[in-house]
Amino acid sequence: MNTYTIQSYEDIRDRLRVRVMDIKGNTETLQNAVYEPVGCGLALVAYMELPEEIAEDGIANVPRGLIENMPDVDAEKVLADAMEGSIASDDAKLCAIQDMLMGPILGEEPENYLRSDRTPEDGVMVLTTGKGRLGASAFFYPEMDIEIGKRFGRDYYVLPSSVHEVLIMPDNGQMTPMELAKMVKEINETQVAPQDRLCNKVFRFHVETNELTVAADPDRRREMER
Numbered sequence: 541m542n543t544y545t546i547q548s549y550e551d552i553r554d555r556l557r558v559r560v561m562d563i564k565g566n567t568e569t570l571q572n573a574v575y576e577p578v579g580c581g582l583a584l585v586a587y588m589e590l591p592e593e594i595a596e597d598g599i600a601n602v603p604r605g606l607i608e609n610m611p612d613v614d615a616e617k618v619l620a621d622a623m624e625g626s627i628a629s630d631d632a633k634l635c636a637i638q639d640m641l642m643g644p645i646l647g648e649e650p651e652n653y654l655r656s657d658r659t660p661e662d663g664v665m666v667l668t669t670g671k672g673r674l675g676a677s678a679f680f681y682p683e684m685d686i687e688i689g690k691r692f693g694r695d696y697y698v699l700p701s702s703v704h705e706v707l708i709m710p711d712n713g714q715m716t717p718m719e720l721a722k723m724v725k726e727i728n729e730t731q732v733a734p735q736d737r738l739c740n741k742v743f744r745f746h747v748e749t750n751e752l753t754v755a756a757d758p759d760r761r762r763e764m765e766r
Contacts, residue, residue: 546606548610549607549610549613552588552602553621553625554625555588555589555590555625556586556587556588556602556618556621556622556625557586557587557588557589557599557622557625557626557629557630557674557677558584558585558586558587558619558622558623558625558626558677558680559584559585559587559599559674559676559677559703560578560582560583560584560585560674560676560677560679560680560703560738561575561582561583561585561703561738562581562582562583562738562739563577563581563582563583564581565737565739569601570583570585572603572604572605573585573586573601573602573603573604574586574601574602574603574604574607574615574618574619575615575619576615576619578680579752580741580743580752580753580754581739581741581754582739584619584622584623584677584680585601586601586602586615586618586619586622587599587600587601587602587622588600588601588602599674602618602622623681623682626669626677626681627681627682630669630670630671630673630675630678631669631670632654632667632668632669632675632678632681632684633650633652633654633655633667633668633669633670633678634652634653634654634660634665634666634667634688634691634708635650635651635652635653635665635666636650636651636653636660636661636663636664636665636666637663637664637665637666637707638663639651640666653665653691654687654691659691659692659693660691660692660710662710662712663709664707664708664709665707665708665709666705666706666707666708667679667684667688667705667706667707667708668704668705668706672704672705673704674703674704675704675705676700676702676703676704676705676706676738679698679706685745685750685752686750688708688745689745689747689750690747692708692710692747693747694710694711694747695710695711695744695745695746695747696708696709696710696711696744696745697709697710697711697717697720697742697743697744697745697755698742698743698744698745698752699720699723699724699742700724700738700739700740700741700742700743701724701727701732701738702732702736702737702738703736703737703738704736706738711744716756717742717744717755717756718756718758720742720755720756721740721741721742721755721756721757721758722758724740724741724742725740725758725759728740740757740758740759741754741755741756741757741759742754742755742756742757743755
């Protein structure tokens with residue numbers, strides 16, 4: 541039987557990363573996890589990258605019980621180191637959705653507007669990481685939400701298409717938040733594997749106040765109608 545012995549914090553520090561999870565949909569999972577609520581019902585969760593023979597999919601959330609007896613280690617430090625590990629190992633990228641879809645076919649690398657002087661197109665963008673794995677967490681990299689707002693120059697919507705990426709759409713008035721949320725919900729139910737779903741909500745980032753709010757929640761609306 542394969543085992544992975546953890547004797548000190550240094551044994552896991554370089555393996556720490558962050559992922560984003562929906563709190564309401566993962567209450568049992570989060571009971572013993574190291575996490576921090578980041579608003580709108582979401583949480584950043586610290587996890588470890590481990591060999592696949594040790595942990596399913598090669599990752600495991602950091603248990604709170606694991607760090608309780610480690611000197612000078614608390615949840616805040618674990619989350620800070622996990623965020624640092626994610627940023628150092630997996631850069632964020634913001635690309636036009638058509639470039640993400642056609643790039644592999646054409647053999648072209650999609651333009652990353654986070655590293656470009658050009659203004660993003662007035663269309664749907666994909667925010668993820670270079671590796672693309674659990675890349676929705678890139679939205680919560682320090683000041684990432686503000687940076688995207690500066691590049692668009694206006695409010696924008698965040699559509700949680702999966703735990704691996706989010707869609708960014710400038711508020712151009714073409715669709716209402718509830719229409720967007722219903723679209724997210726339908727895609728989640730028909731095209732996204734259950735383990736890869738983030739949530740059905742649609743968020744809005746307000747550039748004047750640098751605030752992320754829930755723009756529409758089809759599940760809550762359905763509960764209220766009942």
